[in-house]
Amino acid sequence: MEFTLSRYRNVTVLVLVLAAQLFLLAYQIKSRQDVRSIRVWAVTGVMPLTRLLDFLHDNTVGLIKGYSGLMEVKDKNKDLQAEVAKLKMENNFLRTELATADRAKVLALFPSRLPSKSIAAHVTGRGSDSSKVVFVDRGSNDGVSKNLPVVTPDGVVGRITGVYPDYSQVVLITDINFAAGVISQKHRVHGTLKGQGNSVCTVDYIRNEEKVEVGEWLFTSGDDRIFPKGLPLGQVKLARAGKMFFQEVQLVPSGLQLGLEEVLILLEGVHQPIPDHAPPSASAKLLPPPPAEGSDGPDSARVIRGGVATTDADQVLDRYRRIGAAQGHAYGSGGGTPNFAIDPPPPRPPAAPPAPETPPQ
Numbered sequence: 001m002e003f004t005l006s007r008y009r010n011v012t013v014l015v016l017v018l019a020a021q022l023f024l025l026a027y028q029i030k031s032r033q034d035v036r037s038i039r040v041w042a043v044t045g046v047m048p049l050t051r052l053l054d055f056l057h058d059n060t061v062g063l064i065k066g067y068s069g070l071m072e073v074k075d076k077n078k079d080l081q082a083e084v085a086k087l088k089m090e091n092n093f094l095r096t097e098l099a100t101a102d103r104a105k106v107l108a109l110f111p112s113r114l115p116s117k118s119i120a121a122h123v124t125g126r127g128s129d130s131s132k133v134v135f136v137d138r139g140s141n142d143g144v145s146k147n148l149p150v151v152t153p154d155g156v157v158g159r160i161t162g163v164y165p166d167y168s169q170v171v172l173i174t175d176i177n178f179a180a181g182v183i184s185q186k187h188r189v190h191g192t193l194k195g196q197g198n199s200v201c202t203v204d205y206i207r208n209e210e211k212v213e214v215g216e217w218l219f220t221s222g223d224d225r226i227f228p229k230g231l232p233l234g235q236v237k238l239a240r241a242g243k244m245f246f247q248e249v250q251l252v253p254s255g256l257q258l259g260l261e262e263v264l265i266l267l268e269g270v271h272q273p274i275p276d277h278a279p280p281s282a283s284a285k286l287l288p289p290p291p292a293e294g295s296d297g298p299d300s301a302r303v304i305r306g307g308v309a310t311t312d313a314d315q316v317l318d319r320y321r322r323i324g325a326a327q328g329h330a331y332g333s334g335g336g337t338p339n340f341a342i343d344p345p346p347p348r349p350p351a352a353p354p355a356p357e358t359p360p361q
Contacts, residue, residue, distance in 0.1 A: 116228060117268040119143070121150075123260045124167070132175040132197065134158075138265055139166045147226050149266040155232040155255030155279075156180070156220065157263050168265075173201060173233075173253045181223030182233055182251075185274060187211045190221055193233060193251060200237060203249040212239040212249055219274050230272030232279045254279075319344050 119142060127133030138144050140163050150157045150170050158178060162169030171178055178195040182203055191206040206212060216236045222229030238250040322344035324330070329338040 115270040115272060116266045117270075118151075118264040118266050121168075121263050121265055123263065127169075132172055132195075133161075134170050134172065134260060136168050136170055136263060136265070137166065139164045139168050141165050143267055144168050144265055149227045149231070149269060150263050151231060151266060152255050152258075152260075152263055154258060155234055155253060156227065157255045157260065159226060160265065170263075173255065174198065179224070180227050180233070181221040182218045183221035183229075183274060184212055184236075185217040185219065185276075185278075186213065188274070190223070191218075191249065193218070199252070199256075201234070201251045201253055203236075203251055204246060206247045206249055207245055208241045208247055210247070212236060212247065214239050217278055218251055222271055228266070228269030228271045230274055 119138060121136035121138040123134050124137050125135040127135075136150070144160060144163055146160055146163055148160045150159060156173055158170045158172040158175070160168050161171045173180075173193070173195055174197065175195045176197045178193075178201075180193045182191050182193045183189065184191075187210070189206055189210045189212055191203040193201050193203050195201050203212075203218065214236050216239075218233045218236065220227040220229055220231040220233060232254055234251045234254040236249060237252050238248065240248050242248045324338050326345050327338045
């Protein structure tokens, strides 16, 4: 048997292949399939591997692409954040420059109203306690000497306590070693202002029988021979009778309310009279007049008639004139009083400008 199979091995294999082919053909005809069975088996065996490869592709190559895109978005986000930070810094710089320009403008105009000879200085540094000592960029080379007053348009800041060639040390009005003679605006009461190391100063040596009101302005009296008379110090925050002979008076320094950047050093002080009204504030702003009732905009209080802007008073005067003209009344003639309860006739519209002449053809 083995000899026979060995001798006819090729023929046997051919017969088996043909038999298998016939069997598969018979099975395909019986199952009525248009696709060959071997192809069906091949596709059935290969498809899971294909799906696995697609899955690996989507979850590797796609993940890499997504990570790459995410890194690009992250880099763009960093660039945008850096640009926004730069714009914010530029905006803050411009705001600071504008505020500095406004303060410099006010400081430049203030010496024209101040009779004392002064020099402008910029605050360049602060001491260990920022509420007591500052340094300015003016020194002995600029004519600055010890004990000269330092002020702003809003009030007294302090006095010079140390002088260097290009810098000076200023002790502030809030320092415990600061003192100055004061006088009240309304009742001309004298006292001595002293710093307390905080934002409020005290005024000593005002007797209980003397009158000082809360909100009253205090000015330098000139008694200390350092500060000229008439410089504003601030408003009274507290005034009450003390336990002994003197009142308890507290004052809020006006010269430190808006911060310190630019100051004036008084080289030669000149005494001034105490004003009868509160000193004007450099930061005070006036609102525009309110609009008339029933108006839609802030400029409706001023009506344009005939090309001329009129105020509310002008409108009332115009109404009275139209009432008098309607009743034949001439104001100032003494012929009685017109009836103002009636509605006046409407104002005449302004005359239209004449049309330009057409030149002859």
